[in-house]
Amino acid sequence: xxxxxxxxxxxxxxxxxxxxxxxxxxxxxxxxxxxxxxxxxxxxxxxxxxxxxxxxxxxxxxxxxxxxxxxxxxxxxxxxxxxxxxxxxxxxxxxxxxxxxxxxxxxxxxxxxxxxxxxxxxxxxxxxxxxxxxxxxxxxxxxxxxxxxxxxxxxxxxxxxxxxxxxxxxxxxxxxxxxxxxxxxxxxxxxxxxxxxxxxxxxxxxxxxxxxxxxxxxxxxxxxxxxxxxxxxxxxxxxxxxxxxxxxxxxxxxxxxxxxxxxxxxxxxxxxxxxxxxxxxxxxxxxxxxxxxxxxxxxxxxxxxxxxxxxxxxxxxxxxxxxxxxxxxxxx
Amino acid sequence: xxxxxxxxxxxxxxxxxxxxxxxxxxxxxxxxxxxxxxxxxxxxxxxxxxxxxxxxxxxxxxxxxxxxxxxxxxxxxxxxxxxxxxxxxxxxxxxxxxxxxxxxxxxxxxxxxxxxxxxxxxxxxxxxxxxxxxxxxxxxxxxxxxxxxxxxxxxxxxxxxxxxxxxxxxxxxxxxxxxxxxxxxxxxxxxxxxxxxxxxxxxxxxxxxxxxxxxxxxxxxxxxxxxxxxxxxxxxxxxxxxxxxxxxxxxxxxxxxxxxxxxxxxxxxxxxxxxxxxxxxxxxxxxxxxxxxxxxxxxx
Numbered sequence: 071x072x073x074x075x076x077x078x079x080x081x082x083x084x085x086x087x088x089x090x091x092x093x094x095x096x097x098x099x100x101x102x103x104x105x106x107x108x109x110x111x112x113x114x115x116x117x118x119x120x121x122x123x124x125x126x127x128x129x130x131x132x133x134x135x136x137x138x139x140x141x142x143x144x145x146x147x148x149x150x151x152x153x154x155x156x157x158x159x160x161x162x163x164x165x166x167x168x169x170x171x172x173x174x175x176x177x178x179x180x181x182x183x184x185x186x187x188x189x190x191x192x193x194x195x196x197x198x199x200x201x202x203x204x205x206x207x208x209x210x211x212x213x214x215x216x217x218x219x220x221x222x223x224x225x226x227x228x229x230x231x232x233x234x235x236x237x238x239x240x241x242x243x244x245x246x247x248x249x250x251x252x253x254x255x256x257x258x259x260x261x262x263x264x265x266x267x268x269x270x271x272x273x274x275x276x277x278x279x280x281x282x283x284x285x286x287x288x289x290x291x292x293x294x295x296x297x298x299x300x301x302x303x304x305x306x307x308x309x310x311x312x313x314x315x316x317x318x319x320x321x322x323x324x325x326x327x328x329x330x331x332x333x334x335x336x337x338x339x340x341x342x343x344x345x346x347x348x349x350x351x352x353x354x355x356x357x358x359x360x361x362x363x364x365x366x367x368x369x370x371x372x373x374x375x376x377x378x379x380x381x382x383x384x385x386x387x388x389x390x391x392x393x394x395x396x397x398x399x400x401x402x
Numbered sequence: 403x404x405x406x407x408x409x410x411x412x413x414x415x416x417x418x419x420x421x422x423x424x425x426x427x428x429x430x431x432x433x434x435x436x437x438x439x440x441x442x443x444x445x446x447x448x449x450x451x452x453x454x455x456x457x458x459x460x461x462x463x464x465x466x467x468x469x470x471x472x473x474x475x476x477x478x479x480x481x482x483x484x485x486x487x488x489x490x491x492x493x494x495x496x497x498x499x500x501x502x503x504x505x506x507x508x509x510x511x512x513x514x515x516x517x518x519x520x521x522x523x524x525x526x527x528x529x530x531x532x533x534x535x536x537x538x539x540x541x542x543x544x545x546x547x548x549x550x551x552x553x554x555x556x557x558x559x560x561x562x563x564x565x566x567x568x569x570x571x572x573x574x575x576x577x578x579x580x581x582x583x584x585x586x587x588x589x590x591x592x593x594x595x596x597x598x599x600x601x602x603x604x605x606x607x608x609x610x611x612x613x614x615x616x617x618x619x620x621x622x623x624x625x626x627x628x629x630x631x632x633x634x635x636x637x638x639x640x641x642x643x644x645x646x647x648x649x650x651x652x653x654x655x656x657x658x659x660x661x662x663x664x665x666x667x668x669x670x671x672x673x674x675x676x677x678x679x680x681x682x683x684x685x686x687x688x689x690x691x692x693x694x695x696x697x698x699x700x701x702x
Contacts, residue, residue: 106517113514113573120570125539127547194438208443214685216631218653222660222674223453233452236469271446328542331633335657350542357546366546374543
């Protein structure tokens with residue numbers, strides 16, 4: 071999550087810069103070439119070898135029926151090549167289709183529930199408050215914890231005899247007790263609650279940061295003209311918060327599509343298979359632990375194209391203004 | 403939302419908002435806002451507190467009253483975890499992975515970013531585009547073939563098998579952050595250094611590197627946190643390898659512990675809370691950097 075976060079910022083900051091290097095004497099051209107190779111070489115090798123190559127390999131493997139931990143030579147064996155059969159199988163598999171559905175359910179639930187909640191809370195908290203720094207720290211704590219460790223904590227809390235049910239009991243709300251993570255009919259929503267707990271603080275902090283960029287004078291002017299608090303938020307603050315909201319939504323969507331750690335750790339495999347499988351957990355389950363790297367690779371490729379499609383569509387629809395030229399136009 | 407209505411009625415339109423509220427001290431006129439703040443903070447911190455407090459209880463006590471407070475407080479769970487080689491092995495593994503990844507990302511990243519930012523050559527644009535395109539390839543997609551590739555290279559099951567791919571996947575973000583940073587350093591500085599007889603590499607060492615420290619720290623913190631919290635790569639590379647679980651990184655070690663000792667809730671709570679401490683401590687130290695990085699990311 072943190073990693074995907076950055077692209078928006080520096081890109082907008084990267085204005086046109088003077089082209090460096092013209093003033094050096096021609097004789098150093100050879101030396102410059104050596105410097106370039108030595109300096110960029112390591113990064114380029116790592117990047118091509120461990121990012122690009124595996125992705126290409128995934129596309130290749132997805133066309134084969136492969137045994138676990140196979141050797142490269144086996145690709146040439148007869149009957150290994152199966153064309154698009156792995157893809158066919160994926161889309162015919164009810165588990166995988168449900169996994170796609172789960173990913174999108176979490177995606178839309180995040181946008182429709184976490185988004186307004188975070189904006190609302192940020193608008194309320196965007197004023198001089200006593201203990202504001204402490205509050206900001208506390209809100210951010212769930213985001214800082216590893217997804218796995220936060221997931222384990224919630225798994226313990228949500229056991230049938232865990233803290234949550236006990237608390238409901240002591241509040242006289244015993245009838246609300248559930249087997250939160252083991253009941254397939256509610257496990258996905260329990261999971262969504264944990265994700266909301268984990269990532270709402272991040273959204274609130276992001277929105278509060280965005281609100282710092284909204285000039286106070288506008289709200290003051292509107293207030294003088296007789297606008298109510300709500301009118302000011304609705305017509306001035308929220309529209310000006312637009313870029314922050316759109317970037318948050320983008321990060322949230324990509325996160326929802328790649329969701330793995332939390333599901334893998336909190337939900338038992340049997341329940342996961344019935345109710346909370348995501349594309350990534352299905353991929354790891356099939357590709358690694360069920361020993362079908364070819365099939366798993368096909369899932370990876372599908373996951374890639376779905377993420378790419380969502381990112382491109384969203385960029386076209388919403389992010390265009392904010393990221394103008396960030397990735398597409400590059401350095402200049 | 404109920405929140406907005408009560409605020410609206412609480413502050414009628416003819417009641418002008420004060421120009422500067424900062425110096426006025428406590429604004430007790432808005433108890434509702436404080437209530438919201440309190441609820442949000444309690445929800446955020448509650449489960450973490452529960453885990454910490456639970457670690458100070460016995461499993462029998464926890465089973466009898468899961469929502470109670472420690473009574474009496476017992477330090478046995480914490481002592482057991484802190485006295486176990488396993489916990490410290492997990493911590494050590496996490497430290498090795500995080501430090502190795504961070505060092506690698508910072509060194510390899512700044513070298514590449516330096517060239518892209520300050521050298522003029524054909525293909526510079528293409529190079530930058532290539533690295534930024536890396537954002538489109540998440541680790542999840544590459545994970546399976548990566549595991550097979552590491553097997554071929556003999557790196558499967560080793561720390562290097564996690565560190566090297568982690569560096570590679572952190573490079574796009576790193577370069578995207580560092581390039582504008584390095585470019586913002588004025589050309590005049592480089593010219594002055596050149597007139598004084600410094601080579602370009604000398605300029606890089608003596609002037610550029612010290613000036614780009616804030617950018618390097620941001621990049622380093624991101625890489626460190628990413629590695630410290632990482633689960634998928636260790637799961638595929640280390641848990642399926644030959645390293646004993648005493649030497650697995652924390653996220654793997656904690657899940658493994660909780661599976662093995664699922665009956666001993668108090669022990670699991672203690673292990674989990676101790677596993678939280680490094681991240682929380684690091685966050686307290688680097689809070690400004692992390693939140694600042696976020697704010698930088700949304701300034702548009």
